[in-house]
Amino acid sequence: MGIIDAQPHRFRARPEAPAGVSVGHEKVTAGTIGAIVTGRSAPRDKRMLMLSNNHVLANVNDAAYGDAILQPGPMDGGVNPADQVGVLDRFVTLNFDGTNYVDCATAWCWPDRVRPEQVYLSGGNPQYFLMGSEPILPTVNMAVTKSGRTTQVTTGRITGVSGPTNVRYANGRTAHFEEVISITGFTGAFSAGGDSGSCIVTHDTAHRPVGLLFAGGFGVTFAIRIDRVLDALDIRFL
Known part of the structure; x- marks a missing residue:
């Protein structure tokens, strides 16, 4: 099956x-x-x-x-x-x-x-919520959430805001990153393979964007500061 x-x-x-x-x-x-x-x-x-x-x-x-x-x-x-x-x-x-x-x-x-x-699923049916348009800088112990392809909606806390990380990509090459946000889930994994690209937002009613999920391993999820993403791509949230 x-x-x-x-x-x-x-x-x-x-x-x-x-x-x-x-x-x-x-x-x-x-x-x-x-x-x-x-x-x-x-x-x-x-x-x-x-x-x-x-x-x-x-x-x-x-x-x-x-x-x-x-x-x-x-x-x-x-x-x-x-x-x-x-x-x-x-x-x-x-x-x-x-x-x-x-x-x-x-x-x-x-x-x-x-x-x-x-999107999130409730009883197998899609439901929706809007994220905020004003980004916020990450802080240690900030509660965050995300909606992703594999693990769906999960919550966790930020455990680091400026660490170095080496990421291995599918082509066998490794890229070095700085200023990486690290996150651990409150209950179980915060993310898994296929959740890459998820937008991480504050776990409150404002849902302010914090980071962009891009990697993970050993029970830790890694994200990029959203302000750097916005500047690098010359974009803004709707």
């Missing part, structure tokens, strides 16, 4: 895909839609953009602008062109010979194929 999942966020979301569900470049496996954003300057300030990781939307640098972005990701059954929701718009190149601060990318989406809310 293969892998059996308990109501995962791997479904084909139609007519509009929310943040928190499976997505991916046409040549990768699958990650998560982190948020729907827009550009800070013309002409991207008139576009609806999807935020996720480089390794989710840009295939670890091995992609071209305009490549198809699928929802769900190919690993979850997404096929091109039937499941295309956007095209690769912009990414920050990962540097395997120096220091990195972000792993991020955007896709230019058809407005009628995505929606800005984050």
Whole structure:
């Protein structure tokens, strides 16, 4: 029968895909839609953009602008062109010979194929909540939450805000990162493979964006400061 999942966020979301569900470049496996954003300057300030990781939307640098972005990701059954929701718009190149601060990318989406809310499942049915538009700097012990493709909605606390981390990518190369946020779950794992790209927000009614999930291991989730992501991609939250 293969892998059996308990109501995962791997479904084909139609007519509009929310943040928190499976997505991916046409040549990768699958990650998560982190948020729907827009550009800070013309002409991207008139576009609806999807935020996720480089390794989710840009295939670890091995992609071209305009490549198809699928929802769900190919690993979850997404096929091109039937499941295309956007095209690769912009990414920050990962540097395997120096220091990195972000792993991020955007896709230019058809407005009628995505929606800005984050998703969660209640009784097997999709429900939605909006995240805030004003980012906040991470602090130790801050309670946070995320909606992701694999582990769905989880909560945890920030245990570090500026650590160095080495991340091994699928191509066998390792990238060094600085100013990495570390998070542990309150009950069980905060994330798992496939949650990459999830937007991490404060665990309160404001849901202010804190970081962008990009890696994990040994029970710890790693995220990038969201202010660095916004500046690197020249974007803002809706």
